[in-house]
Each structure stands twice: as structure tokens, then as C-alpha cells.
Amino acid sequence: MSQRVNLDLKKELFLYGAKEWNQCFQCGNCTATCHTTENGFFFPRKTVRQVLMGLKKSLQTNIDPWLCTYCGDCSRTCPRDANPAEMMMSIRRYLISVYDWTGISKLFYKSKTLEVTSIIVLSIIVMVLYLIYTTFPSGDSSQWIGPDGGALINKMAPWQTIHLGDWLMAGALVFLVITNIFYMWYKIIYDDKSLKVGFIDYLKPFSKLVKLINPDVKYAKCDEKKLTTYWVLHAFLALSYGTLFAIIVFFLDWFQTDTVYPFLHPQRILGYIATIGLTVGIIYFYTNRTLKNMENSKYSHFTDWTFLILLFFTTLTGILLHVFRIYGLPQLTYVTYMLHLMVLVPMLVIEVPFSKWSHMIYRPFALYFAHLKKMVIEKSKTIPHQPQYN
Amino acid sequence: MEEKRIGVYVCWCGTNIAAMVDVEKVASGLKELPDIVVSKDYKYMCSDPGQDMIIQDIKNHNLNRIVVAACSPRMHEITFRKALENAGLNPYMFEMANIREHDSWVHTNRAEATRKARDLIAGAVSKVKWHESLEKRSVPVNPATLIIGGGIAGISAALELANAGKQVYLIERKALLGGTVSALDLTSPFLNSARQMIDHKIKEVMDHRLIKVYLNSEVEQIFGYVGNFETTIRYNKRETRLNFGNVIVATGLKPFDASRVTNYGYGRLPNVITALEFEQVLKDGVILTRDGREPKNVAIIHCVGSRNEDYNPYCSRTCCMVALKFVNQLKSALPKATIIDIYSDMRSFGKGCEELYSDTSKKNVMFLTFDHKADLPQIRQASYDDPCNLIIEFKEKFSGEPIEVPADMVILMVGMEAHENAKQVAHGVGISMCGNRFFIERHPKLDPVATTTDGVYVVGTCQSPKDIPDSVSQARAAAARILATILAGSVSIEVTTAEVNEKICCGCQTCIKVCPYSAISYSQEKKVSAVNEIICKGCGTCGSTCPTGAIKSKHFTDIQILSQIEGLMSLQEVY
Ligand SMILES: Cc1cc2nc3c(=O)[nH]c(=O)nc-3n(C[C@H](O)[C@H](O)[C@H](O)COP(=O)(O)OP(=O)(O)OC[C@H]3O[C@@H](n4cnc5c(N)ncnc54)[C@H](O)[C@@H]3O)c2cc1C
Ligand code: SF4
Ligand code: SF4
Ligand code: SF4
Ligand code: SF4
Ligand code: SF4
Numbered sequence: 001m002s003q004r005v006n007l008d009l010k011k012e013l014f015l016y017g018a019k020e021w022n023q024c025f026q027c028g029n030c031t032a033t034c035h036t037t038e039n040g041f042f043f044p045r046k047t048v049r050q051v052l053m054g055l056k057k058s059l060q061t062n063i064d065p066w067l068c069t070y071c072g073d074c075s076r077t078c079p080r081d082a083n084p085a086e087m088m089m090s091i092r093r094y095l096i097s098v099y100d101w102t103g104i105s106k107l108f109y110k111s112k113t114l115e116v117t118s119i120i121v122l123s124i125i126v127m128v129l130y131l132i133y134t135t136f137p138s139g140d141s142s143q144w145i146g147p148d149g150g151a152l153i154n155k156m157a158p159w160q161t162i163h164l165g166d167w168l169m170a171g172a173l174v175f176l177v178i179t180n181i182f183y184m185w186y187k188i189i190y191d192d193k194s195l196k197v198g199f200i201d202y203l204k205p206f207s208k209l210v211k212l213i214n215p216d217v218k219y220a221k222c223d224e225k226k227l228t229t230y231w232v233l234h235a236f237l238a239l240s241y242g243t244l245f246a247i248i249v250f251f252l253d254w255f256q257t258d259t260v261y262p263f264l265h266p267q268r269i270l271g272y273i274a275t276i277g278l279t280v281g282i283i284y285f286y287t288n289r290t291l292k293n294m295e296n297s298k299y300s301h302f303t304d305w306t307f308l309i310l311l312f313f314t315t316l317t318g319i320l321l322h323v324f325r326i327y328g329l330p331q332l333t334y335v336t337y338m339l340h341l342m343v344l345v346p347m348l349v350i351e352v353p354f355s356k357w358s359h360m361i362y363r364p365f366a367l368y369f370a371h372l373k374k375m376v377i378e379k380s381k382t383i384p385h386q387p388q389y390n
Numbered sequence: 391m392e393e394k395r396i397g398v399y400v401c402w403c404g405t406n407i408a409a410m411v412d413v414e415k416v417a418s419g420l421k422e423l424p425d426i427v428v429s430k431d432y433k434y435m436c437s438d439p440g441q442d443m444i445i446q447d448i449k450n451h452n453l454n455r456i457v458v459a460a461c462s463p464r465m466h467e468i469t470f471r472k473a474l475e476n477a478g479l480n481p482y483m484f485e486m487a488n489i490r491e492h493d494s495w496v497h498t499n500r501a502e503a504t505r506k507a508r509d510l511i512a513g514a515v516s517k518v519k520w521h522e523s524l525e526k527r528s529v530p531v532n533p534a535t536l537i538i539g540g541g542i543a544g545i546s547a548a549l550e551l552a553n554a555g556k557q558v559y560l561i562e563r564k565a566l567l568g569g570t571v572s573a574l575d576l577t578s579p580f581l582n583s584a585r586q587m588i589d590h591k592i593k594e595v596m597d598h599r600l601i602k603v604y605l606n607s608e609v610e611q612i613f614g615y616v617g618n619f620e621t622t623i624r625y626n627k628r629e630t631r632l633n634f635g636n637v638i639v640a641t642g643l644k645p646f647d648a649s650r651v652t653n654y655g656y657g658r659l660p661n662v663i664t665a666l667e668f669e670q671v672l673k674d675g676v677i678l679t680r681d682g683r684e685p686k687n688v689a690i691i692h693c694v695g696s697r698n699e700d701y702n703p704y705c706s707r708t709c710c711m712v713a714l715k716f717v718n719q720l721k722s723a724l725p726k727a728t729i730i731d732i733y734s735d736m737r738s739f740g741k742g743c744e745e746l747y748s749d750t751s752k753k754n755v756m757f758l759t760f761d762h763k764a765d766l767p768q769i770r771q772a773s774y775d776d777p778c779n780l781i782i783e784f785k786e787k788f789s790g791e792p793i794e795v796p797a798d799m800v801i802l803m804v805g806m807e808a809h810e811n812a813k814q815v816a817h818g819v820g821i822s823m824c825g826n827r828f829f830i831e832r833h834p835k836l837d838p839v840a841t842t843t844d845g846v847y848v849v850g851t852c853q854s855p856k857d858i859p860d861s862v863s864q865a866r867a868a869a870a871r872i873l874a875t876i877l878a879g880s881v882s883i884e885v886t887t888a889e890v891n892e893k894i895c896c897g898c899q900t901c902i903k904v905c906p907y908s909a910i911s912y913s914q915e916k917k918v919s920a921v922n923e924i925i926c927k928g929c930g931t932c933g934s935t936c937p938t939g940a941i942k943s944k945h946f947t948d949i950q951i952l953s954q955i956e957g958l959m960s961l962q963e964v965y
Contacts, residue, residue: 001792002783002792002793002794003791003792003793003794004793004794004796005756005793005794005795005796007687007728007730007756007796008728010754010756011754020752020753020754022751022752022753022754022755022756022757023748023751023752025736025751025757026759026788046789049788049789050789052756052757053756053758053786053789053791053793054756055789055791055793058791080751
């Protein structure tokens, strides 16, 4: 069956950061240079072609953009300056909005104003809730003030209350993320009638897991040598972020204590290391994006900046909160705590299911689905190792 | 009879000959033969030292006949004849034995090849003994030029010649000058206006006192030879006789008839139009579909009638750039429309062309590819619920995907063909056509405007598909060639012609029937035939047909040919 060409697909992708990159003449240089190319995956040439041709259906079920590590080799060596790597990134953003069944993602990508307004509105809601459910450490009420003169945080904003909010939020996020992943699975695996996937097949990709989660091995083949630093810092950032996220959602009672522990206490050490991870990461990515000194930082969509800015303010308020707490400034601690929540919550609620952050979830799943698909295709082949031409 | 003093020179041609022929042995062996005064071998006979050696030998040894055994006479006969002339000898006292193409290149046995070389040379030696001195001749040139076809090529040539002060007769079969360019809006690759360009030129031609324009007329048959042609044309219902020294054929192109490609539905689907029709749409200034709506998406299909064995195997060379020109014009006329360019290969050679492609490809244009040989797109009327007029269905080549493209208007990039009457024109002026019915130039690389008929030049798209700059350069080049002949005042003509011995001729006129150049005429009063030696090319046909042996083909006389054969056979015993 012939697929009807969608003449507006390319324009649609402009929302997600693509530009007038029409130059591609399908030379295949990018495929040759791409370190993720394997038999059957015409990386990223085929994907670029789908965009230029307006093959919307093919593009929506395409998994390749998630496999791209954004090393930039293809863009650097493309003879027509067609920016295949950034095209892949734009398609990722597009796919995030495709997987998001609520359609909210798309609205955010479409409109900067809407995203910013939502962040502000959410911040205000958080502020109002905070003001209602917590109490200001006024001078006379000595019960707010600890022996060191600092705020007794759990009196001011009891961890139980915060936890409740956390759980509600995490629940909603998990629900959205799971349903989106399900939709992704539906589009990529289930809807592809040519694939016959048995239950056992779903277990097979795990055998390759180690290889899947170690992109550093793959970067070794790339031209860009700065990528190792990039990968290490990216991993450090993600790990720090993940750690803090887990602590806040699951171990807030251990983390948010009224007693100020000595400097070398695990609570403080862990906090400091994660904070360093975030700070170094933010500075590194900020400089990269402003200096545009690597292929993968040449183009920045506004959602890339939003994420970075929210992360920056979350970290900054987190650090200040800690400082004010330690140096016994209860009123400032109270305000900073509020500000911290005011950036943290929108960052999680908007970025996790609907925007940049979600790549942290989609990418592992995409790798998993891609390998699943590949293994199933290989299994069904009568002639082994023949490349797939469509 | 004078004493024959022959010099024989055997060339090695580097290793081309020397590897298969024992050149030294051949050269030294020949010294034994009667009348041979010097016999030498040398690495490159055609080189300056090689030629100098011959010249010195002629002077020192008083040689009066020269044989060079080397490559084909097509390659170097003229070179060596010049050397003879430089040494003060008549250039026709020379014979070449081809021991390369006829010998070393085609044999594998060195001993046999060496013997064959020896025989070929012996034949040449026998022949050259009978050579006679021939004198070069020339005829005066009529400075007027006839130009057939008033397109941009014909016009450019006409102005070039007339501005140099020479008379031009310009024949155009239509009622207006300008040809195809008159039908264009802008021109690729720089998008300047065709009208401004051509109107100005047409006016210049019409006003020029040295250009006589004959509209609505055609040329049937041209008589004569370089420097002195004549023809009769019908102009204004009157026969007009014209005399001229040179002819330029500039009859141009015929657009391919798109209805021949049934896939595209041209003629059946109203919104499928040809490139030429689209030029008119652009000139009119409003782009509308046949039902009067502004098209939302316009598709362009390349290679219509070109590069396909069912139609024409060749590339029409300009349509890719014309398509990109359309893309740009469409983009500015209909900024909101989607433009889809369906091509097979993008041919963008030439000044400004790759730049045009590069710029255009950065604009929002959908470039799709198809297989011009096998899978031509199929165009069909869209159904009522489709948001478009037409659907183009084909297998996209780069992706291998079968796709459907919606379109409101499709422009077919029709190729260029030769006119139906190309054959009559070719016959009328005495030139030939290639398999695709374009006129053939004398040499595809070294002589691209002249033809094998002296004094007749082919320029513009009647010679091969080309764009305006190439047509104009060819036209001006032909004009320059003609000015050079006019400046020389005379042209040299073939010396090795046929000659009728009136005493023997019986007047049977067999020769008149066979001469391919109509060079022979019959004299009623003398009752014999006579060769016009200016037209005669020395092909020898008449000489071999004449039943009485009255015709002598100079430089290939009976005695020369027979001696050559004798020489060829003579050496069996010696070696
Ligand atoms: C749709 C289209 C768009 C084009 N766009 C461009 C462009 O943008 N840029 C570009 O560089 N090139 C373009 N070209 C190519 C350009 O038109 C040609 O290169 C140019 O017209 C060639 O000029 P010509 O004089 O050889 O032939 P023509 O323009 O065809 O002129 C030949 C003339 O000879 C006359 N004639 C024919 N036979 C006889 C006869 N037997 N006796 C007397 N007169 C005769 C014809 O009536 C005609 O007037 C385009 C061509 C087409 C078809
Ligand atoms: S994106 Fe560039 S390198 Fe890749 S196929 Fe297209 S032109 Fe070639
Ligand atoms: S950026 Fe690197 S991984 Fe991504 S497609 Fe290009 S070459 Fe492949
Ligand atoms: S110039 Fe282009 S469109 Fe024309 S025949 Fe050649 S390849 Fe086809
Ligand atoms: S063929 Fe010979 S004999 Fe006959 S007319 Fe010609 S020249 Fe005379
Ligand atoms: S030699 Fe050829 S061209 Fe000359 S008159 Fe005889 S037949 Fe005609």
C-alpha cells in the first residue's frame, strides 16, 4: 500500500527545533560514519528521508532517533550540511509529543508562552499550598528555633506533609510515564504487523543489557574526543539528580532532619556530592550550549534551556536552603524552602512526563524495544544476516 | 623518368610499435631495396627531432620521395606532409605505411608482425615511386552568410557577422524571430528576464542594415560549395535567389510531446501541464488551476521524454535547472504552497547552476526521486474527498517507499527533440544526423561547430540539447569561424580530386549517378562528363565505376594502387 505523503510534516517538526534542512541528497555518508549503524538500521539517513518526504506514519513508529547518542559525527561530515544529528534530536522531541497521549507535551513544545505560564501557575499553586500548610518561623515562637538558632525544619514544614505531596506528585508522574511508555510500545511493537513477538522474546534483550547501558564503549568509535568528558558529566548529573529524587521521594525523613549533623555525616556527604554533580553538570552544559563548541550543543531548543534553568534554580535554592539552615537564619530558610519547592515541583511535573527530562525514561525503553525488534526480525529471517531495505 | 631517391623512416611510437615489430631489423633490411637511399628507425618520428631528421635527410641526400612507417595517416599524414614542404619538396611525394593500427596493435606474434611491417612498407615504397606533384588550390569566398533559424542561436550569429560588416540572410519559418526563448518568462540559472534579453536582440536584428530577415520562409536545397553557395527561397510568394559563402544551421528544438507518456495523463488531466505551458502561465502573471483556484501544492516531474529508452535515451540538459527556476518562481508567487520536485538525478553543471540547486535545496521544497528508467510516476485524478486535484503515485527511489503525493497542479519537464523535418534540412544543406536526429558536428570535441561539409556550421539546440549560454557560444564561435574564412578571402580545396579524360569518356554518365557530392556534370556540346574539382572530395567512387577508365583519381591512380599491391607481395622470398 502506498503511503500518502504528508506535506506539512516538515513544518510540524519546526516546532520541535528542526529548521529548513532540505539539503540531504541521501548520499549515505551519515550512515557510514554513525557508530550505531548496524545491518538493518540506516542511521540516520532513512529517518531524515522520512521527514523530508512527509512519511508521518513511518516516522511516528520509528525508533531510530532514540538510539542516536548525539555524537554529531554525521552532521560534522555531512557533505550537504543537512544537520542529520540535530534532525534526530528534533524528531525525539516530536516523538515525545507523539507518545504523550494527553497531548500536553505537544502544547508545550508548540508554545514557549504556554510552558512558561504553566510553570508560573504551578509555582503559585505550590506557594499557596505551602503558605497554607506550613507555618512561618516568627521570632517569638521559640519552638521553631533550634538550639543553634536555625529553623527546626520539621516544625516549619513537617516531612510528613511534604512527603504526602511528593507521593501524590510521584504517583501522577508514574502513571503518565507508564501510560506513555505503553503507547510507545503500542506504536513501535504492537502496531507493526510484520513483527511476531512472543512472550519469551520480551526477555531476550536483557541478555544484551550491559552493552545497552554503556554508551561510553560506543563513543570510543566517534571522532569527537570531548565526548568522553561529556558522557561522564552527563552520567554524574543524571546520577546526582536520580539520587536526590529518590531521597526526597522515599527517604525524606532521613534527609530532612532538625539536627544538623557533623560535616562528615553520610547525610551531608551524599547531599554535597550530589550537589557538586548538579552544579558541575549545569555549568558544563550551560557553557556548552552558549559556546556551541560541540556538535551536540550547536542547536538549543527553548525546552533545553527551560530544563537547564529550572535545574539551576532548584540547585541554587537547595544550596541556599542548606546554608541558611546551618547558619541559623530561620525566616530566610522558610522563604527559600518555599522558593525551592516552587521550582522543583514545576520542573518535575512538566519536565518529567512532557518534556526534555522524559528522554531519561524513553531512551532505555527505546533501546530495549530496538533490540527486541532486531532480535525478532533476525529470528524470522530464513536467510541470516541479510540487511533490511525498508 | 627522373631518378627516384627514396627515404624510409620506421617509427617505434615508443613501445607501441617497437614492442611487437623489430623496427631496427625492418629499417636495416629495407636498405637493400632498389631506389632506397636512406632507411632509418627512430623513437618518435612525429616529434620535432624526428621531423628535423627527415628534413635534413631530404636536403643532404637529395631525396625526392618519402615513406614514413608509423601510425594511421589520419593521425599524422598532415604533419609529415608539412615536413616535406618545409624541406622544399612537394607534400604529395609522401606515403605513409600504417604499422601501428594495422599491425603492432592487432598482432601477437612478433616475427609475423615484423614481416607484415616490412610488406606494408614495401607496398608504400612501390606506390610512392609513382606519386606526382599536386598543387594546392583555393577559391574566393563570398562574404555573405545564410542562417537558417531565427532563435537565440541564429540571432546571435547574425549579429556577430553583421556587426563585423558582413551581409547576413536570416531565414525563419515562423512569423516572428526569437524561437523558444520568446516563449520563456525568466531564465535559469540567474533568473533574469527572457523577454528583456530577446526583444532587444530581435529589434537589433530587424534594424540592422546588413541583416536581411526572411520570415515565414524555409530553405529547401542549397547548391554549391564552401565560399560559393546558392539557394532559392520562397518569400512573400516570390522566388528569391541568394548567393552566400557559408551556412549556419540554427533550427533549434522541438519540445517533447508529453501526451506520449500515458502515465502522466497529459491532455486528459487538465491540471497536468508542460514546462512550456507553465512559462506562459508565469508570463501571464497569475498561477491558477484550470478550475480557477490558487494551487496549494504544485509538483514538478523531471525527465519527461528524456533518459528513457521508450522515448529518448539522452538527457535534455536544461530541464533540471528550468525546474529549479520554476521552484523559485513558484515560491515567490505562492509563498504558502508546497512545492514538490520529483526528479531522477539533479544535473546542475555549468556556471551558477550548482549554486541555484544549493540555494533552492535550502528552501522549503520537497525533493523526491523516481526511477527514470523503470518506475515512471502514475498521475490520477483525486477523488472528491481528497483535498487536492491530482494524486501522483510512485515508488520513491531513495527510500524505496511506495508513496502517493497530493498535488493541485503538475508541471512536466518536457525534454528537447529535433524537429520532424530535420532530415529534409540535413539533406538540403548536405549534413548528417545522429541516431537522435540531431545534426552531427565534425568532431565532438575538437570541432564542435563545423560539419563534414565545408562551409556549413551547426549551432544551438539543433546540434544537441543545450541551454542559452551554450547555444550563444556555439553561434558566436561559428560566426568567428566564418569571419576567419572571409578574412582569408579564399579557402583551400581538396587536391586529390577526380579528373575526366575527355578523349576516353564515352558520355555514359554513370559517374554522375554515383557521385555522392553531385560534383560531376555532363556537357551537352562536348558530349562528355566533367568533374567540378571544387566540389569533388576525391572519394574515388566515380573512378572505380567508370566503364571506360576515363576517370583518374589523383593520388590514387591505377598505376599507384597496382604498384602498391605489387610491392606488398614482392618480398616473400627475400627474408
Ligand atoms: C520550457 C523551456 C524552458 C527553458 N528555459 C531555459 C532557461 O531558463 N535558461 C536557459 O538557458 N535555457 C532554457 N531553455 C533552453 C533554451 O530555450 C534553448 O537553449 C534555446 O532556445 C536554444 O536556441 P536555438 O536558437 O538553438 O533554438 P530555438 O529557440 O528553438 O530557435 C530555433 C528557431 O528556428 C526556427 N526554425 C526551425 N526550423 C526551421 C527551418 N527549417 N527553417 C527556418 N527556420 C526554422 C524556429 O522556428 C525557431 O524560431 C528552455 C527550454 C525550454 C523548452
Ligand atoms: S544527511 Fe547528509 S550525510 Fe546523511 S544522507 Fe543526507 S546528505 Fe548524506
Ligand atoms: S549524532 Fe552520532 S549517533 Fe546520532 S545519528 Fe549522528 S552519527 Fe549517529
Ligand atoms: S536535464 Fe534533468 S530533467 Fe532534463 S533530461 Fe536531464 S536529468 Fe532529466
Ligand atoms: S563514367 Fe566515365 S565514360 Fe561515363 S561519363 Fe563518366 S567519365 Fe565518361
Ligand atoms: S571522386 Fe567522388 S566526389 Fe569526386 S567526382 Fe568522383 S565520385 Fe564525385
